[in-house]
Amino acid sequence: xILSESARVTTAHEASFRIQYPNSKPRAVKVIALDAGxxxxxxxxxxxxxHGAAFFTSLSFDAGSAPGGTDGKTLKAWLNDLAGRxxxxxxxxxGADCVVVVATAGKDVQxxxxxxxxxxxxxxxxxxxxxxxxxxxDDQIDVSLRALRPYAKMLVIxxxxxxxxxxxxALRA
Amino acid sequence: MLKKEQNELVTQTGPGTxxxxxxxSYWQPILISSxxxxxxxxxxxxxxxxxxxxxxxxxxxKLGLIDEFCAHRGxxxxxxxxxxxxxxxxxxxxxxxxxxxxVEVPSEPAESGYAAKIKLKSYPLIEKGGxxxxxxxxxxxxxxxxxxxxxxxxxENIFVSKRLQENNWLQAMEGGIDSSHVxxxxxxxxxxxxxxxxxxxxxxxxxxxKPVFEVVxxxxxxxxxxxxxxxxxxxYWRITPWVMPSFTMVPPRGDHPxxxxxxxxxxxESCTAWSFDYHPVRPLHAEERIAMQNGKGIHVKxxxxxxxxxxxxxxxxxxxxxxxxxxRTFSGVEGIGMQDASLQESMGPIxxxxxxxxxxxxxxxxxxxxxxxxxxxxxxxxGTLPPGRESEHQxxxxxxxxxxxxxxxxxxxxxxxxxxxxxxxxxV
Numbered sequence: 001x002i003l004s005e006s007a008r009v010t011t012a013h014e015a016s017f018r019i020q021y022p023n024s025k026p027r028a029v030k031v032i033a034l035d036a037g038x039x040x041x042x043x044x045x046x047x048x049x050x051h052g053a054a055f056f057t058s059l060s061f062d063a064g065s066a067p068g069g070t071d072g073k074t075l076k077a078w079l080n081d082l083a084g085r086x087x088x089x090x091x092x093x094x095g096a097d098c099v100v101v102v103a104t105a106g107k108d109v110q111x112x113x114x115x116x117x118x119x120x121x122x123x124x125x126x127x128x129x130x131x132x133x134x135x136x137x138d139d140q141i142d143v144s145l146r147a148l149r150p151y152a153k154m155l156v157i158x159x160x161x162x163x164x165x166x167x168x169x170a171l172r173a
Numbered sequence: 174m175l176k177k178e179q180n181e182l183v184t185q186t187g188p189g190t191x192x193x194x195x196x197x198s199y200w201q202p203i204l205i206s207s208x209x210x211x212x213x214x215x216x217x218x219x220x221x222x223x224x225x226x227x228x229x230x231x232x233x234x235k236l237g238l239i240d241e242f243c244a245h246r247g248x249x250x251x252x253x254x255x256x257x258x259x260x261x262x263x264x265x266x267x268x269x270x271x272x273x274x275x276v277e278v279p280s281e282p283a284e285s286g287y288a289a290k291i292k293l294k295s296y297p298l299i300e301k302g303g304x305x306x307x308x309x310x311x312x313x314x315x316x317x318x319x320x321x322x323x324x325x326x327x328x329e330n331i332f333v334s335k336r337l338q339e340n341n342w343l344q345a346m347e348g349g350i351d352s353s354h355v356x357x358x359x360x361x362x363x364x365x366x367x368x369x370x371x372x373x374x375x376x377x378x379x380x381x382x383k384p385v386f387e388v389v390x391x392x393x394x395x396x397x398x399x400x401x402x403x404x405x406x407x408x409y410w411r412i413t414p415w416v417m418p419s420f421t422m423v424p425p426r427g428d429h430p431x432x433x434x435x436x437x438x439x440x441x442e443s444c445t446a447w448s449f450d451y452h453p454v455r456p457l458h459a460e461e462r463i464a465m466q467n468g469k470g471i472h473v474k475x476x477x478x479x480x481x482x483x484x485x486x487x488x489x490x491x492x493x494x495x496x497x498x499x500x501r502t503f504s505g506v507e508g509i510g511m512q513d514a515s516l517q518e519s520m521g522p523i524x525x526x527x528x529x530x531x532x533x534x535x536x537x538x539x540x541x542x543x544x545x546x547x548x549x550x551x552x553x554x555x556g557t558l559p560p561g562r563e564s565e566h567q568x569x570x571x572x573x574x575x576x577x578x579x580x581x582x583x584x585x586x587x588x589x590x591x592x593x594x595x596x597x598x599x600x601v
Contacts, residue, residue: 008489009489009518012521012523015521015522018521018525018528023528023530024530098533125532125533127536141581142581142584145387145581146581149387149579152385153386153533153534154388154533154534155387156540157388157389158540162543166539166540166543167536167540167543169174169176170531170535170539170542171174171531171532171533172530172531
């Protein structure tokens with residue numbers, strides 16, 4: 001220890017001098033359910049008290065509407081908030097600090113590719129949670145892991161709603 | 174981030190606390206066997222889970238772990254005479270056997286039966302894998318003996334050390350499941366430490382400081398898989414198992430011994446960091462054992478005659494700013510074990526998690542906390558015994574593998590993650 005220093009690593013008493021102030025600003029976490037089962041979970045979680053979390057579904061996603069699709073739909077047509085309003089994926093992701101997609105194991109997650117592409121464009125971290133239904137066989141989980149692995153910075157198999165709540169709380173959503 | 178009450182729940186392990194009850198559901202390592210080297214050797218003071226105890230090996234080799242303080246007037250039995258199948262208080266000669274039963278009160282007639290009415294609290298103490306283990310929970314819930322792989326290989330295949338860590342157990346344990354710090358804090362050691370260098374996998378660690386993670390639950394805890402790019406579009410996976418409440422294993426490197434930790438609370442502001450190295454199929458080489466004794470790998474050098482690291486908070490961990498500037502060490506602290514311990518102790522005796530800002534890659538830590546709180550609550554409210562007690566949950570290994578991109582490690586490395594006697598570790 002340099003003798004002029006006035007603090008050092010020692011006791012609980014010394015640790016209590018850690019200064020008190022908010023060391024972060026509220027964070028915007030965008031949570032997107034990729035299928036009907038996860039939409040139900042997300043809908044329940046959204047009813048809790050959150051600071052900077054917003055909740056969406058991609059149930060209207062149609063692979064043909066994705067960039068390069070041919071059916072004439074736009075990128076803006078399929079992201080919905082929980083009231084059913086169409087939202088703009090690009091602006092939602094651009095305004096996010098982090099994006100969380102939630103998928104029921106074994107269900108279609110095609111929209112994740114487009115969400116990931118927008119996340120990459122805007123340099124946002126994508127977290128993917130795979131929620132197995134009760135007694136879901138391993139191969140359903142594997143399907144989801146395989147599908148989401150190319151896109152997610154963090155891929156988690158999360159049994160049940162309570163873990164999703166815990167994670168969002170831990171992330172100060 | 175945890176709420177204040179959640180942080181208190183997971184960090185407090187004294188008697189009667191929910192997390193204390195959880196820890197008391199498992200066998201805990203408390204002493205290296207050599208601390209009680211022979212019959213009638215000096216007793217050893219033990220503080221674990223905020224309880225002060227004394228351990229001794231009696232004249233017949235029976236192990237005892239009893240309340241540290243004499244039932245007469247509260248003298249520490251650490252001063253006791255270990256003789257003729259009991260520990261005798263030097264103050265007035267009261268004597269206790271390994272079960273805590275008072276067997277002699279010299280001031281009272283033996284025929285009076287006075288001694289039979291005096292009994293100190295005691296816990297079972299058993300020896301396995303060069304370690305003495307205790308179980309401090311209800312007798313009716315005592316699990317089977319520890320089945321961690323390193324406790325079942327020949328003693329010449331194992332090296333075990335422990336060190337005093339001057340902070341709460343949880344922040345230490347969380348370092349064990351936080352794979353992303355390796356590319357920063359330990360990067361100077363991957364190619365220099367004799368117990369790490371030379372492994373083919375090191376190059377992937379050093380080339381990619383932003384791994385991608387997958388967290389998968391297993392019945393006893395979690396697997397945390399950290400993925401980095403390898404050649405030909407394949408992935409290099411390092412898979413760290415965590416078994417409740419505080420067992421972690423580091424993924425192997427080449428043919429070096431595998432290593433891991435237990436983090437056992439001494440009290441709420443300190444813990445014992447247990448570090449073990451073992452090779453499943455061969456004795457440790459002499460040079461490996463010497464390196465471990467000299468504080469290499471995950472082990473540390475000690476203040477002579479103690480388990481306190483030589484580099485400690487009173488000497489600012491012997492920080493070397495020149496080495497830090499030159500890149501020989503990332504933090505300026507020498508040795509992998511002390512690099513971890515110094516930063517974890519710097520968080521304060523009990524980390525204030527209300528102030529932290531976690532990110533997505535901290536999901537392993539988030540899920541471990543979640544499982545701990547859920548298990549503590551289930552035990553308290555429903556009497557549900559927690560995961561990690563069964564031998565099948567303990568027969569587990571870390572692994573390092575290279576896999577094609579479409580293969581989930583939990584399936585492709587399933588066999589590699591099971592400890593099978595006589596089978597070498599899966600490593601890169």
